[in-house]
């Protein structure tokens with residue numbers, strides 16, 4: 120009986136990230152800086168490793184991990 124299924128080693132990261140605003144593109148623009156998300160801080164991301172996310176409710180940009188979608192200020196997830 121050798122029907123061991125070994126899926127533990129497979130970790131294919133072929134995820135297509137949604138288009139986001141590069142951090143460098145928003146520098147110098149007139150926007151409200153909503154800060155960095157707790158997750159990005161927890162991960163120890165540098166500003167270059169975060170992505171800017173527009174929040175229409177706050178009318179500003181917050182910076183966080185690429186896959187984050189929720190504004191850390193108001194909780195808006197719709198951008």
Ligand SMILES: [Zn+2]
Nearest residue numbers: 174177190193
């Ligand atoms: Zn917001």
